[in-house]
Amino acid sequence: xxxxxxxxxxxxxxxxxxxxxxxxxxxxxxxxxxxxxxxxxxxxxxxxxxxxxxxxxxxxxxxxxxxxxxxxxxxxxxxxxxxxxxxxxxxxxxxxxxxxxxxxxxxxxxxxxxxxxxxxxxxxxxxxxxxxxxxxxxxxxxxxxxxxxxxxxxxxxxxxxxxxxxxxxxxxxxxxxxxxxxxxxxxxxxxxxxxxxxxxxxxxxxxxxxxxxxxxxxxxxxxxxxxxxxxxxxxxxxxxxxxxxxxxxxxxxxxxxxxxxxxxxxxxxxxxxxxxxxxxxxxxxxxxxxxxxxxxxxxxxxxxxxxxxxxxxxxxxxxxxxxxxxxxx
Numbered sequence: 001x002x003x004x005x006x007x008x009x010x011x012x013x014x015x016x017x018x019x020x021x022x023x024x025x026x027x028x029x030x031x032x033x034x035x036x037x038x039x040x041x042x043x044x045x046x047x048x049x050x051x052x053x054x055x056x057x058x059x060x061x062x063x064x065x066x067x068x069x070x071x072x073x074x075x076x077x078x079x080x081x082x083x084x085x086x087x088x089x090x091x092x093x094x095x096x097x098x099x100x101x102x103x104x105x106x107x108x109x110x111x112x113x114x115x116x117x118x119x120x121x122x123x124x125x126x127x128x129x130x131x132x133x134x135x136x137x138x139x140x141x142x143x144x145x146x147x148x149x150x151x152x153x154x155x156x157x158x159x160x161x162x163x164x165x166x167x168x169x170x171x172x173x174x175x176x177x178x179x180x181x182x183x184x185x186x187x188x189x190x191x192x193x194x195x196x197x198x199x200x201x202x203x204x205x206x207x208x209x210x211x212x213x214x215x216x217x218x219x220x221x222x223x224x225x226x227x228x229x230x231x232x233x234x235x236x237x238x239x240x241x242x243x244x245x246x247x248x249x250x251x252x253x254x255x256x257x258x259x260x261x262x263x264x265x266x267x268x269x270x271x272x273x274x275x276x277x278x279x280x281x282x283x284x285x286x287x288x289x290x291x292x293x294x295x296x297x298x299x300x301x302x303x304x305x306x307x308x309x310x311x312x313x314x315x316x317x318x319x320x321x322x323x324x325x326x327x328x329x
Contacts, residue, residue: 155324
């Protein structure tokens with residue numbers, strides 16, 4: 001009897017393994033362990049994996065922000081669903097989706113349409129960044145704030161423009177200092193924490209007392225500079241407040257984890273629909289962190305100003321400029 005039970009048990013395991021899907025993940029510059037862009041996406045994948053039991057294969061990015069060709073080919077051949085993280089994969093994703101029409105593709109942070117086996121997810125980072133700007137503009141004591149970007153690419157300019165508008169909403173005369181770790185189409189700027197430290201130190205020396213870092217792993221260097229110089233920084237993508245308690249004023253969170261979980265669930269439950277999904281304040285796709293370590297430093301009237309600004313954005317009273325729309329025209 002016991003032998004029969006063992007045979008049935010292993011037979012069921014075999015059947016489950018044979019039916020289980022494989023999901024491939026092509027990571028962005030900075031890779032896993034960045035406490036931000038990559039880790040938030042991976043968190044959503046792991047949550048989905050725990051629920052649906054699929055096999056997960058990973059291709060880490062090189063300094064270019066793109067995984068090696070051999071690794072990409074490996075996950076493309078093995079996987080039923082392939083997740084690409086970042087607009088640096090846009091061309092490769094389109095080529096792969098056309099080459100493998102029976103596989104499904106998900107690309108994050110860039111809008112792509114018109115392919116029947118592809119869904120793209122974009123975020124209204126300009127809305128969340130506006131709130132970060134309202135906080136920075138309201139809290140600055142020196143009258144200067146900073147922005148540190150990973151690279152001069154469209155999505156990072158969307159962060160910057162939203163942030164600048166929020167700063168000026170709070171205080172029109174505040175000076176804004178901006179710098180980038182790398183130039184246009186150079187994704188290495190998201191993997192240079194030492195460069196982030198250098199940029200932030202320069203901005204603090206120029207009078208900025210709060211810097212918003214939208215720079216992937218490079219942003220970790222900005223956070224370290226804030227801690228060393230005893231200034232404020234605003235984190236990005238995930239809740240980075242604990243990385244330098246009391247110095248990370250807040251974090252502008254992009255719910256990559258929620259978006260990935262939702263889309264993988266759609267595939268696993270055979271509800272896949274191609275097209276583009278947008279996540280903003282209204283959809284709970286972007287937000288400021290709870291400010292667990294700094295809430296006591298923020299005056300009540302500043303907190304109320306942020307809440308008011310969020311309500312006005314959601315209702316349409318405040319229209320935050322979306323840089324991505326301006327470059328797509």
